[in-house]
Amino acid sequence: MSRFCRDERAIEGLPVRLVVALVVGVASLSLMLNMLTGVEGLAVAELDVRPEKDVITPGSHELDLVVVDPDGDPVPGATAVVKSGSASLAEGVVTAETGDRGVASVSIEPSLLAHQQDGTVVVDVKPPAGSQYVDRRGNTEILVVRGAGE
Structure with a gap:
C-alpha cells in the first residue's frame, strides 16, 4: 500500500486518456446526430x-x-x-x-x-x-x- 502512495507516475496517462475519450465521444455523437437528421420520420x-x-x-x-x-x-x-x-x-x-x-x-x-x-x-x-x-x-x-x- 505504501508503495502505491509513493508512485507519482499513476496520474501521468489520465489526462491524455480523458482527452482521447472526449474527442471520440464528440465525434460519435456528431455522427449519430447526423444520421438521425437524415431519417425521414424525424425531419421537418x-x-x-x-x-x-x-x-x-x-x-x-x-x-x-x-x-x-x-x-x-x-x-x-x-x-x-x-x-x-x-x-x-x-x-x-x-x-x-x-x-x-x-x-x-x-x-x-x-x-x-x-x-x-x-x-x-x-x-x-x-x-x-x-x-x-x-x-x-x-x-x-x-x-x-x-x-x-x-
Missing part, C-alpha cells in the same frame, strides 16, 4: 409564403400567395391564412388552399385607421395534413401603405 421542413405583392394600398385586392418549402419548391395542399395585423381586414380572416403549383388566391380588403400611414396584414400557413412540414417562424407580412391620393 419549415414553410414560407411568398406574396405576389408585399406592398399594397387600402381597398380591395386579389392576391396570389405561393407556399414554398426550404428549397423554394411549391407546396400543394397547404392552407394560407390571412388575418389582420396592424392593418384591419374587412373579412376578418381569409383562407385559401394551395393548388398543384402551390398558389393560393385570396381576396382581401385591408383598411387603416385615420391616423395610420401604414400597417401590416399577417399570413400564416397550415401545412398539408400528414406532411413533414411546419410553420413555426413568421412569414412575409403584407405591408399596407396609405397612398398620396387618399
Whole structure:
C-alpha cells in the first residue's frame, strides 16, 4: 500500500486518456446526430409564403400567395391564412388552399385607421395534413401603405 502512495507516475496517462475519450465521444455523437437528421420520420421542413405583392394600398385586392418549402419548391395542399395585423381586414380572416403549383388566391380588403400611414396584414400557413412540414417562424407580412391620393 505504501508503495502505491509513493508512485507519482499513476496520474501521468489520465489526462491524455480523458482527452482521447472526449474527442471520440464528440465525434460519435456528431455522427449519430447526423444520421438521425437524415431519417425521414424525424425531419421537418419549415414553410414560407411568398406574396405576389408585399406592398399594397387600402381597398380591395386579389392576391396570389405561393407556399414554398426550404428549397423554394411549391407546396400543394397547404392552407394560407390571412388575418389582420396592424392593418384591419374587412373579412376578418381569409383562407385559401394551395393548388398543384402551390398558389393560393385570396381576396382581401385591408383598411387603416385615420391616423395610420401604414400597417401590416399577417399570413400564416397550415401545412398539408400528414406532411413533414411546419410553420413555426413568421412569414412575409403584407405591408399596407396609405397612398398620396387618399
